[in-house]
Amino acid sequence: MAREMAEHDWAQSPLGPREGWPPALRSTLALLLACPTPMFLAWGPDLLCFYNDAYRPILGYRSETALGRPFRDVWASIWSDIEPLVTTTLAGESCTVTDMRLDLSRQGRPEESWWTFTYSPVFDDAGKIAGLLCVTGETTARVVAERERAAAAERLDLALSAGNSIGIWDWDVLADRVTADTRFATLYGIDPDKAAAGASIAEFFAGIHPDDLSRVQSEVLDAVERCGSFRSEYRLLNAEGRVRWVSAQGRCIAGADGRCERFPGVSYDITDRMTSELAIRAAKAERDFVIDLTARQRVATDPETIIRISSEALGKRLGVNRAGFYRLLGVKQMRHGGSWTDGTLAPLTGVQAVSAFGARAEQRRRRGKTLVFSDSRHDNDGDLLAYAEDGVLAGLCVPLMNAGHWQAGIYLHHAEVRHWTPAEISLVKEVAEMTWLAVERAEALLRLSQRVDQQSVALAEATTEIKAEADRRSAAESQLRQLQKMESLGQLTGGIAHDFNNMLAIIIGGLNLAQRRLARGESDVGKYLDGAMEGATRAATLTQRLLAFSRQQPLSPKAIEPNKLVAGLAEMLARSLGELVQLETILSAGLWKAKADPAELENVIVNLAVNGRDAMPEGGKLTIETSNAYVDDAYAHEAELAPGQYVQIAVSDTGTGMSPDVMAKAFDPFFTTKSVGKGTGLGLSQVFGFARQSGGHVRVYSEVGHGTTFKLYLPRFWGDEPPTTVRSAPATLRQGKPSDIVLVVEDEERVRNNSVEALRELGYTVLHAASGAEALAIIEAGQDVTLLFTDVVMPGMTGRQLADRAAPLLPKMKIVFTTGYTRNAVVHNGILDPGTNFLPKPFGIDQLAAKIAEVLDA
Known part of the structure; x- marks a missing residue:
């Protein structure tokens, strides 16, 4: 453990490097490591864990990750048991526990173990409590042995008693x-x-x-x-x-x-035990019999079949010679063996006359009494005798009553003298009632089947009519949806045309004025060119926002630490939001990493912050808050995203708020509540497109007069990729070297010429080609190329195909792709292929210079 502590990376922990540890911690660890008894130390505000070699087996599977972790996290499974002891110890009072039962689950499964241990406070260099020290030992073997010894003594006392x-x-x-x-x-x-x-x-x-x-x-x-x-x-x-x-x-x-x-x-x-066991066996046998019979009855659908299988099963269970069920019908006819005449019991064996039963026996039967009889013996009052003489049939008749009337009965014959026990009679009654219910259910199903058959034609006709109505409704809904789509498309194209016409008017007007003045020999055309450049830049920004809304902008998601990103933006936002807006950041401790494009995420946060500022014309408070979030199945279904763990970034303002109607249209393209010229209406559309393209979601909560909150959900990053650092202000762009040879491949001549001239202006040696085949021929001829700058979408050979064929010829050559549309070979579902260098069109000379310098310096 001393070696592991020395090799552990403490720089990332709250304690910092070992060189800066206080003497009190060092001396306590020296005592702990030298002790042969299991000991652990929990130190600092987070109670970080240290332990010696003797304590390692107690950790079990946790021993690989426990060092330096918070005590509460290591023993989370038993924290509810030991937390009161920890609290007492940290208050300055030592605790001693003897034979405490704890489920440590050392092998990853529940276990029964007992422990004796002490918790003692430990002090820092200033004499304040800095943690706790535990000395422990397992007492499971002794506790179990004592328990077994006590059980044996109890059994001995019971035997002697x-x-x-x-x-x-x-x-x-x-x-x-x-x-x-x-x-x-x-x-x-x-x-x-x-x-x-x-x-x-x-x-x-x-x-x-x-x-x-x-x-x-x-x-x-x-x-x-x-x-x-x-x-x-x-x-x-x-x-x-x-x-x-x-x-x-x-x-x-x-x-x-x-x-x-x-x-x-x-x-x-052992009479009492065996009597109980035999009773349990008999009960189990009867239970299994009833379960089996119930299953067989459930399969049968014909009443006659249900009666037959029940009779056969009961006869086999009790070992009788004949068994049958009988019912009273409207015509007073039995289904088995004989008939009902004048409301009296007819001969059941074919031998005994009706009068042999006697009037009193018939009265008992009508009252639902169970009859036990033979075929020839009865007393003078007509009561049937309970036992038969040798060589005659002994019978049992169990009636089933309904509302005080005989409805059905079960009749059993035995060939020898038989005493019917109460348990057997009870079983017969149970089976008879179960069979009677099954018969009634089967007949009800038959009647229901007949009614269903009668209604099937009407149901088919109704179904046909319903289907026709559904087809008409579907056609109407489809037409309505098409009209809504056309209305939305009209709104979208109208907004695009309006904004682009304004920008083109600035560009065309500025260039026309510059041309006229240059034609007259005047050189003061800077303001016209600046205006044209501003219009072109606004048009490019509008294009990017349209791509973001349509989820087609190229993203390069990485591991982000949102707290660092928000903290890095806070200073810039505080300056740009103005003096009337108070900015507050609430950064959650233990925040997960998020997976997103850091540059686009910064744009989204700035966009939301600026919207919040505009909603507070008289000033107010803007809050940016981070937290971990878990999206359950219900919320995921509503938001149309996958359930699981997300990082939430919330931007809240105390401004004017939005009405429900405005909030419902907040993410619609070109929808804005700002005055003319104050916004394009694409800012929130861009936020929505970025969130969905990143695999997350965005929700808005607002109340008029109280403010608005936007909650951005980004998927949690899993893996070991190092987090992306917050971007700093760009340094001065480095000038190109003539020794750096750039090959420009572009099928559009004017775009190619502009790129060539821009790169030469930056100091690079530039070659150019109008197609992938032409560029490949230059490389195959032996021309050395430092960087290949190629369009992706070209006729004949795409930029991706060119790069794949040229890379083996010049292994050290760097490659930068450019395109004005993202659905191509290097961008999939809006996400750049890993390791791809990409510069979207349109781009200015500064952007071109920055990207080329970034790739060459990598």
Whole structure:
């Protein structure tokens, strides 16, 4: 750990380089590193973590990144448990914790562990608390061992409290003499005095249930023959017919010859446990039966099929010979076996007469009583007997009632004498009710199907009419959208024509006046040329804003630190906004990097700031604030962008605000509330286009009389790319050298001539070509070229194709692309290809000089 601390890059941390650390921190770290006990130190306002080698295993997977990170971040998973201790310690009070349960998840998954540790405050050179020191040790093994020991003691106490439920035996195998205590003798029905004196093994075997005897004898014999252990569970049957379950365990003791001589062991009563287990097994069997039957009923759709499968399943479950469901219909006809006559129960077996049931039995049936009977026995009052004699059929009839009336019944036959248990009768009732509901559901579905069939034709006709109406509505909506598009297009083209005509009037007028004066020999034409240049510059700016609105401007996104960018703009904005506007920046701590074009982002912030200033003619406050933001699914769907993490830059003013109608049109091209000549109406359109082209979003919030806030969302940058620094003021452009040879490739002659003359004016040696093929021939002829300045869109061979073919011939040659339209081979979806040098048209000589110098100096 000492080596890792020495190699760690502390310059980026709040502590700074190690050379500047205070003596108190150095001495504490020396103590920590020399200690063989696990220790860690949390130092400074952020409680940065330091620890020794013994503490590293406690960190687990965190050990690779924990050094120098805030204590709260390292142990975020248990912070709620330890935060009160940290707060107490930093207040000056040491804390000692014994056997605290903490889930450290050292391997990345939950774990159970216990810890004993102390937190002590540590002091800086001035004697103030600067952090805390922890000495810790894991006590998991001891805590678990003590817990298991306590559980074992509890089980022992429970066993001893069972009293006469546990018995001990000792069998002398050679003498066949078993001595046992009173508890064992009581369990097996042996006289305690005789058991104490000794009895044969056969006498004890006599108490085992006949169904288990042969198995137990075989298991005992096997244990004796191999001189091993014995373990078994079986039933005991006493003279009164009472059954008890026991668990017996024993182990053979071998003599000198290796054969079993003695066989001691213990037996204990497990009747309560086995009774519960058997009940659970029976309940599980019935549950599985009901679940399976329900699934089979759900598949069936025919009532007759549902009744048949239910009868068969129930008969198989209870092992009966005949099973059937019967229903009362309007015609009083049973679906199986016989018929209903005069409201009385007809023969169900085909043997017994109606009168055999008796009037009283019929009354019981009508009241919903379950009938248990045979086919030939009943008492003088007509009650059916619960048991049948040997050789006759025993039956069970369970009715299903609805509103006090018999609706259906289930009837079961058994070929032998059968006592129907309450559990079996309950199961029969459950299955009968379930089947009855399934039958009703199936019949309801059949009736519904018939109604659906009857309505299908009407539904088809209605569907046809609805589709026709939908087609008419769709056509109308399409026509309306087309009209709206044409109206928007008319507004856009009208705005463009108006502004361009004004700019062209300035350019043409200035050049005409300059021509006339030069023709008369006058040289004072500077003001006319300056006016023409100003008009051309405004036209170029308008073009760039149109490209930004249409998301076609070429962007070069990089990793940006927004706080540095805003801080770098603050001084310039404070001067340009005027004395009446107070500028405030609120820069969030821990701000993520953003991914955007830094130059265009600066333009957007300046644009929003200027708009805010114009909205405060009497002065006010302009605030630029940065923060991290998470866009959830709902907001992302509304804003039409991907959910996730974004960096937010908000520009707020305390100006006049916007009404809802104005706010709805704020981002429309050429829409402005400013007076004529005060703005083009493309500023906010440019902001919107930049945000969307950058993969982000912009929202406006405003209230009349209270001000406006624009919130710009930019995607968070992920990766290791170094952040882009804030641009400083451009230095004086360097003059070209004659040794730097620039090859200009442009198919438009006037544009080519202007570029050639401008570069020669700057001091470069310039060659030129009218096409990619001509330029390639110059290079292939052996001409050395320092920089290739080529248009992208050219007939025959594009600038991208030219660069790809020329680069292998001159590996050290630099390349700069230029074009007036971005949808081409070097710009994709408005984003420049990585490593591409690009100068958009139109450009002035200063811009050309700056770009060429930048590329050559790179």
